[in-house]
Amino acid sequence: MDVITLAHGSGGKLTHQLIDGIFQQYFDNEILGQKNDSALLPEVNGKIAVTTDSFVINPIFFNGGDIGKISVCGTVNDLAMSGAKPLYLTVGFIIEEGLAIEDLRKIVKSIAKTAKEAGVKIVTGDTKVVEQGNADKIYINTTGIGVVTRDIYIGGEMAEPGDKVIINGTLGDHGASIMAQRGDLDFDFSTESDCCLLNNLIEDILNTSNNVKVLRDPTRGGLATTLNEIASQSQVAIELEEEQIPIKAEVRSLCEILGVDPLYLANEGKVIVIVSEEDVEKVLEVMRKNPMGEDAQIIGTIVDSNDSNVYLKTGLGGTRILNMLAGELLPRIC
Amino acid sequence: MDVITLAHGSGGKLTHQLIDGIFQQYFDNEILGQKNDSALLPEVNGKIAVTTDSFVINPIFFNGGDIGKISVCGTVNDLAMSGAKPLYLTVGFIIEEGLAIEDLRKIVKSIAKTAKEAGVKIVTGDTKVVEQGNADKIYINTTGIGVVTRDIYIGGEMAEPGDKVIINGTLGDHGASIMAQRGDLDFDFSTESDCCLLNNLIEDILNTSNNVKVLRDPTRGGLATTLNEIASQSQVAIELEEEQIPIKAEVRSLCEILGVDPLYLANEGKVIVIVSEEDVEKVLEVMRKNPMGEDAQIIGTIVDSNDSNVYLKTGLGGTRILNMLAGELLPRIC
Numbered sequence: 001m002d003v004i005t006l007a008h009g010s011g012g013k014l015t016h017q018l019i020d021g022i023f024q025q026y027f028d029n030e031i032l033g034q035k036n037d038s039a040l041l042p043e044v045n046g047k048i049a050v051t052t053d054s055f056v057i058n059p060i061f062f063n064g065g066d067i068g069k070i071s072v073c074g075t076v077n078d079l080a081m082s083g084a085k086p087l088y089l090t091v092g093f094i095i096e097e098g099l100a101i102e103d104l105r106k107i108v109k110s111i112a113k114t115a116k117e118a119g120v121k122i123v124t125g126d127t128k129v130v131e132q133g134n135a136d137k138i139y140i141n142t143t144g145i146g147v148v149t150r151d152i153y154i155g156g157e158m159a160e161p162g163d164k165v166i167i168n169g170t171l172g173d174h175g176a177s178i179m180a181q182r183g184d185l186d187f188d189f190s191t192e193s194d195c196c197l198l199n200n201l202i203e204d205i206l207n208t209s210n211n212v213k214v215l216r217d218p219t220r221g222g223l224a225t226t227l228n229e230i231a232s233q234s235q236v237a238i239e240l241e242e243e244q245i246p247i248k249a250e251v252r253s254l255c256e257i258l259g260v261d262p263l264y265l266a267n268e269g270k271v272i273v274i275v276s277e278e279d280v281e282k283v284l285e286v287m288r289k290n291p292m293g294e295d296a297q298i299i300g301t302i303v304d305s306n307d308s309n310v311y312l313k314t315g316l317g318g319t320r321i322l323n324m325l326a327g328e329l330l331p332r333i334c
Numbered sequence: 335m336d337v338i339t340l341a342h343g344s345g346g347k348l349t350h351q352l353i354d355g356i357f358q359q360y361f362d363n364e365i366l367g368q369k370n371d372s373a374l375l376p377e378v379n380g381k382i383a384v385t386t387d388s389f390v391i392n393p394i395f396f397n398g399g400d401i402g403k404i405s406v407c408g409t410v411n412d413l414a415m416s417g418a419k420p421l422y423l424t425v426g427f428i429i430e431e432g433l434a435i436e437d438l439r440k441i442v443k444s445i446a447k448t449a450k451e452a453g454v455k456i457v458t459g460d461t462k463v464v465e466q467g468n469a470d471k472i473y474i475n476t477t478g479i480g481v482v483t484r485d486i487y488i489g490g491e492m493a494e495p496g497d498k499v500i501i502n503g504t505l506g507d508h509g510a511s512i513m514a515q516r517g518d519l520d521f522d523f524s525t526e527s528d529c530c531l532l533n534n535l536i537e538d539i540l541n542t543s544n545n546v547k548v549l550r551d552p553t554r555g556g557l558a559t560t561l562n563e564i565a566s567q568s569q570v571a572i573e574l575e576e577e578q579i580p581i582k583a584e585v586r587s588l589c590e591i592l593g594v595d596p597l598y599l600a601n602e603g604k605v606i607v608i609v610s611e612e613d614v615e616k617v618l619e620v621m622r623k624n625p626m627g628e629d630a631q632i633i634g635t636i637v638d639s640n641d642s643n644v645y646l647k648t649g650l651g652g653t654r655i656l657n658m659l660a661g662e663l664l665p666r667i668c
Contacts, residue, residue, distance in 0.1 A: 005662070006662040006665040007660075007661050007662040009554075009662070009665065010554060010555060010659055010661070010662040010663065010665075011553065011554025011555035011559055011600075011659065012554075012555045012559050012658050012659030012660060012661075012662075013658050013659065013660050015554075015555075016563075016658070034489065035490060035563075035567060036415070036416055036488075036489050036490055036550075037385060037411075037412040037413075037415040037416055037549075037550060037551065038383035038384060038385040038412055038413050038415065038416035038418060038478075038480065039383065039384050039385065040381050040382070040383055040416060040482065041381065041382040041383070041384060042381070043378075043379075043380065043381060043382070044377075044378065044382060045377075046377065047374050047375065047376070047377060048374070048375040048377070048378060048382075048479075049372040049373065049374055049375070050372060050373050050375060050422065050424060050457055050458055050479065051371060051372040051373065051424075051458055052424035052425070052426045052458055052459065052460050052475070052477055053426065053460045054426040054427070054428050054460050054462045054475060055462075056428060056462045056464050056468075077371075078371040078372055079371075079372050081370070081371035081372065082370055082371055082372035082374060084372060088384065090384060090385075090386035090477050091386070092386045092387065092388040092475045092477075093388070094388050094390060094428070094473055123384055124384055124385055124386055125386065126386050126387045126388050126475075128388045128389075128390045128473075128666075129665065130390050130470065130473075130665070130666060131665060131666075133467065134390075134469060134470040135468060135469055135473075136464065136468040139428055139462075139464075139469075139473070141386070141388060141426045141460075141475035141477075143386055143424050143426075143475075143477035144372075145382075145384065145479070146372065148374065154370075155368065155370050156369060156370055215371075216370075216371060217371065219345065220343075220344060220345025220346075220349075221344060221345035221346045221349075225345055225346050229350075229369075233369060266345075324346050324347050324350070325344055325345065325346030325347065326341075326346060326347050327341050327344070327346075328339070328340040328341040328343070328344040328346075329344065331340040331343065331344075331463065331464070331465060332462075332464060332465075
């Protein structure tokens with residue numbers, strides 16, 4: 001079996017073989033083909049949005065995706081959350097010596113396929129190889145560049161009392177799926193990671209309403225942690241209706257068995273939409289027409305309060321506070 | 335001793351403590367302070383240059399720098415090599431559980447200091463933590479964004495017969511210094527890494543001549559490998575005069591003892607300048623006036639040949655071909 005060796009990271013012959021034989025082949029575009037120290041992009045007319053993320057997920061191939069797909073989705077989605085149109089990606093690989101070249105090829109193909117779906121170009125990259133035992137197979141950094149063409153501002157500090165909170169589908173699928181694959185469960189668990197591109201869904205939302213205040217993806221730390229961030233940035237409280245929060249029965253069962261709260265599980269294909277009450281129904285309608293928003297639900301309301309808490313109103317009429325994630329539920333979820 | 339735990343990468347409370355307590359404190363600027371999924375940058379007027387690099391250097395603190403300094407210098411220099419003015423950086427950390435928080439703080443301070451010197455802002459970042467044994471202390475990705483304001487094009491494919499090759503100083507200092515620190519030598523070795531910012535030097539060069547064809551930093555693979563890349567891109571051969579190539583006596587001695595060729599050692603503060611013959615003297619003069627170019631030398635000439643070879647003319651009148659680095663001299667040099 002052909003494997004990655006330290007020499008593939010030397011900058012010499014084998015590095016060039018990797019670039020020409022794998023990266024150029026799948027990522028092919030005229031900008032990447034420049035082969036200089038920097039990639040030169042065409043002029044961008046409008047404000048530029050930038051985001052960066054490193055992906056260290058374990059396992060690298062999982063039910064519903066792989067580290068290549070999640071590396072593109074995560075960064076493209078972060079650009080979309082700012083109301084930006086994703087344009088370009090950079091890709092940096094840190095590879096553990098001994099990775100099968102076929103595994104690298106699969107990952108690179110997955111990156112290329114997802115980037116094509118998202119309409120973004122891979123414009124430059126970097127490859128480092130570390131000795132066996134100094135990484136776990138492969139880590140990927142992607143940095144995304146997008147352009148804000150709309151005359152709107154979306155941000156975590158924009159939520160106002162009365163605004164509604166929508167989620168585009170079931171919570172915890174990614175975290176539960178990864179947990180099930182890592183654990184040694186004695187039952188079948190079929191829920192796939194929700195890892196997907198959200199830029200089209202967000203485009204639909206922004207075409208429908210000028211009153212979208214916040215868009216954010218509840219990844220690490222889950223819905224509960226992300227809403228805490230927003231409550232704190234906007235200096236408001238958030239009230240959630242537990243019965244409205246969509247969670248798959250299988251995910252709920254797994255969480256009960258393992259004693260974890262699905263509201264803290266990571267999602268990789270979900271977006272929290274905070275929108276003015278007047279526009280909430282039309283936004284919900286357009287979301288449900290998009291394949292990535294079929295199960296969208298209104299799950300809560302922004303309320304006037306300086307405590308910046310997130311309250312969960314339970315079906316039994318009680319209320320409890322959802323804090324930010326304190327420890328670590330599951331490392332290397334993305 | 336306070337150390338990084340997996341919970342620092344959870345996206346929850348400890349992640350936010352790290353962001354507020356360390357990253358915001360040292361990287362402070364209005365763009366980073368937005369705290370949204372993407373950073374929004376002001377409009378950039380001109381072509382945009384983008385480059386990405388991951389840094390996995392071992393040791394993380396070395397004679398002449400640290401992984402923070404090299405992470406900024408490497409990416410800023412790559413932007414400058416394209417004739418771009420560096421503007422913004424993203425920073426992605428992959429941290430091994432157990433890293434001392436004081437070490438992280440030192441690295442972050444070093445990033446902040448170097449970024450300030452380079453005139454670039456850290457606009458967004460990301461932190462992942464992996465279990466002990468799945469990284470080696472800390473890896474850093476930086477992605478740089480710059481703007482090309484000059485109406486010139488600089489690239490590896492632009493070298494033409496008759497052009498001259500200049501180097502801004504002694505070769506192999508970085509590689510030799512790292513090699514000496516990793517090895518178990520029974521003698522003192524005092525040469526520091528040449529890790530430094532080159533954007534001011536390049537600014538001086540571009541202010542002096544409109545006939546600069548290629549700028550490239552001979553990092554991994556050293557001078558020999560980088561010149562092979564250029565020869566191949568430009569479809570020319572390159573003749574080097576061995577006696578003109580500046581190498582410190584101490585570096586030369588270490589290389590002799592270890593049996594390595596200094597022309598393949600990595601540099602982190604060197605630039606290869608390929609310029610038309612008519613402008614070579616004035617470029618050399620302005621380079622020597624800059625602290626980063628005091629030891630600049632004309633080391634070779636571009637010659638017309640389809641073989642794309644790099645020839646080294648030795649002091650004894652012989653000539654040998656310098657190939658691209660074949661194996662791996664020293665892993666994790668940057």
